[in-house]
Amino acid sequence: MSTPFTTLTSVAAPLIEDNIDTDIIIPSREMKSTGKTGLAAGLFAGRRYTQGRSENPDFVLNQSAYRAAAILLAGDNFGCGSSREHAVWALAEHGIRAVIAPSFSPIFAGNAVRGGVLPLVLPRATIAALAASEGAISIDLPAQTVTAGARVADFNIDAEAKAMLIGGLDAIDLTLQAADRIADWQRVDRQRRPWVYLGG
Amino acid sequence: MPSLFDKLWDRHVIATTPGGAAIIAIDRIFLHERTGAAALASLAAAGRNVADPARAFAAMDHIVDTLPGRGDATTMPGGTAFITETRAACAAAGITLFDIGHPDQGIVHVVSPELGLVLPGLTLVAPDSHTCTQGAVGALAWGIGSTEAEHALATGTLRLNRPRTMRVVFDGVLAPGVTPKDMALALIAAHGAAGGQGHAIEFAGSAVTALAMEGRMTLCNMATEFAAFSGFIAPDAVTFEWIKGRRYAPQGALWDAALADWQDLASDADAVFDREIRIDAASIAPMISWGTSPAQSVAIIGGVPAFAGSGSRAAHDKALAYMGLAEGQSLAGLAIDAAFIGSCTNSRLSDLERAAAVIAGRRVAPGVRAIVVPGSSAVKRAAEAQGLDRLFTDAGFEWRESGCSMCFFAGGESFGAGQRVISSTNRNFESRQGPGTRTHIASPETVAASAIAGRICAA
Numbered sequence: 001m002s003t004p005f006t007t008l009t010s011v012a013a014p015l016i017e018d019n020i021d022t023d024i025i026i027p028s029r030e031m032k033s034t035g036k037t038g039l040a041a042g043l044f045a046g047r048r049y050t051q052g053r054s055e056n057p058d059f060v061l062n063q064s065a066y067r068a069a070a071i072l073l074a075g076d077n078f079g080c081g082s083s084r085e086h087a088v089w090a091l092a093e094h095g096i097r098a099v100i101a102p103s104f105s106p107i108f109a110g111n112a113v114r115g116g117v118l119p120l121v122l123p124r125a126t127i128a129a130l131a132a133s134e135g136a137i138s139i140d141l142p143a144q145t146v147t148a149g150a151r152v153a154d155f156n157i158d159a160e161a162k163a164m165l166i167g168g169l170d171a172i173d174l175t176l177q178a179a180d181r182i183a184d185w186q187r188v189d190r191q192r193r194p195w196v197y198l199g200g
Numbered sequence: 201m202p203s204l205f206d207k208l209w210d211r212h213v214i215a216t217t218p219g220g221a222a223i224i225a226i227d228r229i230f231l232h233e234r235t236g237a238a239a240l241a242s243l244a245a246a247g248r249n250v251a252d253p254a255r256a257f258a259a260m261d262h263i264v265d266t267l268p269g270r271g272d273a274t275t276m277p278g279g280t281a282f283i284t285e286t287r288a289a290c291a292a293a294g295i296t297l298f299d300i301g302h303p304d305q306g307i308v309h310v311v312s313p314e315l316g317l318v319l320p321g322l323t324l325v326a327p328d329s330h331t332c333t334q335g336a337v338g339a340l341a342w343g344i345g346s347t348e349a350e351h352a353l354a355t356g357t358l359r360l361n362r363p364r365t366m367r368v369v370f371d372g373v374l375a376p377g378v379t380p381k382d383m384a385l386a387l388i389a390a391h392g393a394a395g396g397q398g399h400a401i402e403f404a405g406s407a408v409t410a411l412a413m414e415g416r417m418t419l420c421n422m423a424t425e426f427a428a429f430s431g432f433i434a435p436d437a438v439t440f441e442w443i444k445g446r447r448y449a450p451q452g453a454l455w456d457a458a459l460a461d462w463q464d465l466a467s468d469a470d471a472v473f474d475r476e477i478r479i480d481a482a483s484i485a486p487m488i489s490w491g492t493s494p495a496q497s498v499a500i501i502g503g504v505p506a507f508a509g510s511g512s513r514a515a516h517d518k519a520l521a522y523m524g525l526a527e528g529q530s531l532a533g534l535a536i537d538a539a540f541i542g543s544c545t546n547s548r549l550s551d552l553e554r555a556a557a558v559i560a561g562r563r564v565a566p567g568v569r570a571i572v573v574p575g576s577s578a579v580k581r582a583a584e585a586q587g588l589d590r591l592f593t594d595a596g597f598e599w600r601e602s603g604c605s606m607c608f609f610a611g612g613e614s615f616g617a618g619q620r621v622i623s624s625t626n627r628n629f630e631s632r633q634g635p636g637t638r639t640h641i642a643s644p645e646t647v648a649a650s651a652i653a654g655r656i657c658a659a
């Protein structure tokens with residue numbers, strides 16, 4: 001169960017670079033425990049901190065206007081690289097609930113939906129316009145719109161991801177509603193492909 | 201009409217959800233200690249069981265040390281907890297673990313094919329982006345997040361939107377000395393690091409079917425660097441011969457039945473793909489990365505390219521600054537500080553054999569730190585049986601225990617800041633091999649030749 005996502009209004013922090021990989025989002029060395037929490041301090045650690053781990057004033061999330069930003073604007077292929085879900089957990093724990101980019105790594109996008117973070121796809125030019133706009137922007141997931149001042153952009157999202165985000169749904173519970181169907185399928189499959197089922 | 205992907209997909213669809221996704225049967229699940237304990241602990245905390253532990257496996261590869269005499273202690277701060285908690289969680293869940301000291305320990309994507317755990321026609325997932333490596337045997341194998349791993353463990357399924365399809369055809373014959381790693385880098389350099397985004401990619405063509413099994417794994421391994429959903433190759437006689445007799449592969453009558461079933465695993469002649477890319481294999485030269493994305497790769501004989509208008513100028517300049525290079529600068533001849541042969545891309549026996557053939561009695565250049573890390577304990581034993589360990593150590597290489605090792609920086613061992621490393625790994629991202637480390641990725645033979653020369657050079 002993740003926090004349901006319906007609407008969100010926030011300033012949007014621009015980090016418009018292509019190929020922001022999960023190691024930039026949270027470096028491997030910041031994943032200090034086996035759990036899912038305590039990761040916000042490691043978010044963008046390589047960029048956010050100087051060598052002595054004091055804040056790097058040049059990094060966007062350290063600038064006063066964007067400290068509380070719940071929306072991140074990014075470039076192509078956001079979340080590429082390692083499949084580490086810690087990238088989503090760290091973003092969410094820091095307070096980022098939506099990332100707007102021209103494209104996402106598929107693994108990251110799947111993780112984001114499960115972690116209650118909206119991976120929102122808009123064209124590069126629209127993102128540039130959002131970055132140039134003043135003040136907060138609003139995301140309405142049920143209506144699939146992003147509003148900045150008088151400008152409204154529509155976005156696409158697949159129905160499954162949308163339903164999961166809005167309901168904060170746990171995918172395992174949803175799937176287990178079909179448990180009988182899964183068991184039936186496996187019974188037939190066991191006859192068809194017995195070699196798949198190790199241990200008899 | 202159906203493509204290989206269509207067949208793999210259709211065989212596994214259990215149901216369609218109201219949201220239009222499919223519930224897909226998952227035949228094998230692989231975990232490793234980096235995220236395995238977290239997934240299993242979270243599952244247990246929710247009061248859920250692993251649906252079929254006999255089809256779930258785990259290996260110690262990411263955090264475990266590769267230094268000789270290793271145990272649970274690691275150079276990664278806090279690393280021991282990942283190891284001990286994964287061990288306890290696997291035992292509690294009844295999952296077979298290829299633990300430290302186990303003869304089958306190694307990198308998941310090396311161990312799984314080696315043991316015949318991945319087979320043609322199967323679906324296999326692991327919380328690791330390079331799971332696509334295993335598509336080389338004609339399976340649908342892809343990387344997932346840990347929450348999805350919990351889903352797969354608890355339900356034996358995943359909810360998935362059908363990816364688009366792509367065929368990448370390498371026509372013709374590779375020039376001597378050109379490897380599957382060069383094929384992958386040439387593809388990604390030509391079409392971008394996001395070029396395969398969201399696509400299920402079938403690698404095909406005469407240069408692909410001519411590859412031995414391990415080379416096919418190298419090619420499929422790099423599909424994730426192309427942002428693909430997965431990469432795979434239709435199984436053929438080479439595949440079946442390679443799999444036959446492996447520990448978990450079907451035997452006897454079951455083998456015959458499986459083999460009959462697998463004959464259909466190929467794209468029909470009139471199969472339709474959402475996209476197709478064709479590459480003339482003969483045009484590919486030994487490659488090397490110059491920047492901080494695998495797409496920033498060129499032929500070794502070429503220099504650092506000028507900004508070409510794809511991506512952003514700022515990103516191009518940033519990569520140059522990070523790598524300490526200038527446009528037009530020659531890559532061949534660039535002095536290196538270290539050389540690394542290992543990773544799920546290029547650490548199998550044939551990779552080590554080819555690197556060893558390049559070294560053949562010569563020595564690593566003075567001042568260069570050179571390391572070989574076999575991909576699995578079985579690879580290590582097989583290499584040692586041929587005397588490759590001595591060949592490498594006599595040349596001045598460190599010979600390690602198997603694991604991911606310095607393919608990535610987990611907080612422990614690293615190459616230092618500013619160090620220029622030539623590496624047979626898959627990622628040249630900023631700080632991938634340690635904060636500030638400058639990584640050039642290339643084939644194992646290029647790494648070996650460069651280690652000897654002390655400078656970047658083709659074998």
Ligand code: SF4
Pocket residue numbers: 261262307328330542543544545603604607608625626
């Ligand atoms: S060898 Fe490197 S790329 Fe492969 S699984 Fe290990 S860390 Fe990942």
